[in-house]
Amino acid sequence: MNQQLIERIVGEILAKLNLSETESATTLPTNAFPIDVSARHIHLSQEHLEVLFGKGYELTKKIDLSQPNQFAANETVVIAGPKGSIERVRVLGPARALTQVEVSFTDAFKLGVKAPIRESGDVAGSAAFTVIGPKGSLNLEEGLIVAQAHIHMEPKDAARLNVSNNEFVNVEVDGNRPITFRKVKIRVSDRYRLEMHIDTDEANAGFIGKGAIGRIIRSGEESSPTDAREEIREILVNKQYLFKKKLLSKDDLREIEESEILIEKGTIVTALAYDVARELGKSILVRQ
Incomplete structure (x- = not known):
């Protein structure tokens, strides 16, 4: 979902809830932001990319991702653990400083590893795994994690939502199986676009699919009225x-x-x- 579309949707939400521009600065934190379900994937360092795919190899773009300058590559690998393996794990680009695999708890169970819940990039002491490519393989002592649920946002979004970088919040998601995610980490940067990321296990728990919306819930705050939630859902989902x-x-x-x-x-x-x-x-x- 691009930024222009998000901003248009926010405007529609404010109109539906009869909020003025002045009111929106304080009331918009109770309103919607998009949620994306992140399937298992791997980030590779350039060194490891060349071991798996050949010297001098560069990733080829399949599709752009919602976050600026990030893409899903055409390339896939096999990841393996003591009890099993998973094929066709998508490589995301561009190459990073560290190799890291992000999986769900279900995936970790299939592999036979104990994967800690970590923020992306925090791989020290995480689970060991093997990664296999068409030209070679690697046995890595760490790098496999279950990604912590988080919300990407720009500074202007953080100001509007009244949150700060590295803060933890609770997020309510409405739907056929309403669910509240606790300890969701806020990640603020000019490089980000507003979007919450969860894994497939979390999505399955709440029957969450493409076009889902969430809102930050603070201590003592009541859920939004049903009619308002349905109006927001109609705006975002029925597209x-x-x-x-x-x-x-x-x-x-x-x-x-x-x-x-x-x-x-x-x-x-x-x-x-x-x-x-x-x-x-x-x-x-x-x-x-």
Whole structure:
């Protein structure tokens, strides 16, 4: 979700709740921000990238991610532990200073490792694992973690939401199975865009999918009125795009921002378009 779309949605939310610009500075912390489900993935140092894929190798971009200058690469690896392995673990780019794998507790159980809950980049003393690429493999003594739930935001978002870098907050998510996440870390930087990241186990616990919204809950604060929550959900979730051409391609999928794409009966959808839809968490529906 790009920044312009987020800002437009925020404006719509304020209008729905009858808030003035003056009021918004203090009341907006109770309102919505987007949530993204982060599947298992690996960050590689350039040194380790070359061991796994060959000397001088550079990652190739598959799709851009929501955070600026970050992308999912075409490359995947196998990660293994004492009890099992997981194939096709997506590499994220660009290359980093340290190699790090982020998995869910379910993944860690399958691998047979005890992965600590850590902030990204904090890998000292974390779980050991093996990573296998097409040109080589590595046995690493540390680097496998379960990522701590966190919210990326710019300084202006932090000021509006009245939070600070490295602060921990509770976040409420509405839906078919309402859930509150505790000890969610705030991460503030000019390099970030507003978005909360959770792993697949956390998403499954709350039936959370693409287009989910959350809001910070402070001690003693009541949940927002049901009608207000439903209005916010309608704004953020019920975003559909009516595709009218006869052929839906992977390039079309990447250009469409909405999470649900409606197609006419008889529209041809390429296999690569379905792959991109799965990668981006989008749904392709036939218009009735």
